[in-house]
Amino acid sequence: MIARDASPLFRLTPYVLFGCMWLAAGIVPVLATGLPFAPAADIIALVGVFALARVFSALAAMDIGTSFGGLGARREMLIGFLAEPAMLMTLFTAAFISGSTQLATIVDTLAHREFAIYPSLAFAAVAFLMVLLAENARIPIDNPTTHLELTMVHEAMILEYSARHLALIEWAVAIKLFAYMTIGFAFFVPWGIAEAGNWAALPVALAALLAKLALAGAGLALLETLLAKLRLFLAPEFLSSAFLLGVLGMLIHFLVSG
Amino acid sequence: MNSAPAIAFQILQSVLVVLAAPLLMGWVNQCRAWLQNRSAP
Numbered sequence: 001m002i003a004r005d006a007s008p009l010f011r012l013t014p015y016v017l018f019g020c021m022w023l024a025a026g027i028v029p030v031l032a033t034g035l036p037f038a039p040a041a042d043i044i045a046l047v048g049v050f051a052l053a054r055v056f057s058a059l060a061a062m063d064i065g066t067s068f069g070g071l072g073a074r075r076e077m078l079i080g081f082l083a084e085p086a087m088l089m090t091l092f093t094a095a096f097i098s099g100s101t102q103l104a105t106i107v108d109t110l111a112h113r114e115f116a117i118y119p120s121l122a123f124a125a126v127a128f129l130m131v132l133l134a135e136n137a138r139i140p141i142d143n144p145t146t147h148l149e150l151t152m153v154h155e156a157m158i159l160e161y162s163a164r165h166l167a168l169i170e171w172a173v174a175i176k177l178f179a180y181m182t183i184g185f186a187f188f189v190p191w192g193i194a195e196a197g198n199w200a201a202l203p204v205a206l207a208a209l210l211a212k213l214a215l216a217g218a219g220l221a222l223l224e225t226l227l228a229k230l231r232l233f234l235a236p237e238f239l240s241s242a243f244l245l246g247v248l249g250m251l252i253h254f255l256v257s258g
Numbered sequence: 259m260n261s262a263p264a265i266a267f268q269i270l271q272s273v274l275v276v277l278a279a280p281l282l283m284g285w286v287n288q289c290r291a292w293l294q295n296r297s298a299p
Binding site for chain 2: 022025026030031032034035036037171173175177178179181196197198202213214217218220221222224225
């Protein structure tokens with residue numbers, strides 16, 4: 001069922017969202033580095049792909065003119081414009097360490113270096129976790145299971161969708177969470193990842209990925225159980241803290257490396 | 259980089275992501291239900 005006044009943009013958006021998330025997940029080194037898609041985009045373009053999906057979802061939410069759609073779109077853009085710089089600062093920290101903004105190069109450098117504790121990466125990891133929670137509509141910024149008008153952000157934007165369109169959006173949301181988690185693994189726990197074409201390393205890479213996903217999923221559930229949802233007006237403080245931690249990570253990298 | 263095994267890895271990863279992403283979401287929801295002592299009716 002589709003609203004009478006829906007434009008083609010409304011029908012197109014679920015496919016764009018799914019395509020953007022699938023593209024992002026294809027760029028991120030999930031199982032192996034050196035994949036053919038890897039040179040297609042660096043970390044800046046990756047953030048751009050996520051931003052493109054956000055713009056389309058906000059436009060589609062406003063397209064049919066319901067109050068909930070506009071409300072959700074405004075809140076999503078508020079969170080998005082604060083989360084994107086924090087995300088970039090976080091990724092730049094890892095990019096400075098490896099000397100490249102290409103994801104595959106960063107992962108190669110971090111995975112094959114001698115084991116060392118980077119204080120800058122510790123700051124970046126905390127900032128990245130905060131951005132992951134905000135960007136994926138998780139507690140404490142949003143509640144993916146709520147339908148209370150005072151609190152919902154992402155759900156408010158997709159209230160008018162049903163059937164295959166809603167299924168595609170929910171699938172895209174799941175792929176986005178998967179992509180964010182694998183970006184986190186690639187930057188902060190890159191061990192176990194294979195090189196493209198090395199079939200012998202594939203079982204280890206697959207087992208390592210499944211173990212990391214199981215632990216990260218359980219950790220996310222634990223966080224969501226322990227934390228309460230923040231008021232919307234506290235979201236800028238939360239994301240400003242993430243941005244600050246990202247900048248601190250970069251500064252510490254420059255201080256330590258001299 | 260664009261050898262046949264690399265392309266096969268890319269296809270494998272793309273399929274894995276699409277199939278595993280909903281399972282990850284389900285795993286998170288299952289863990290949250292366990293932690294909150296909730297179960298399906």
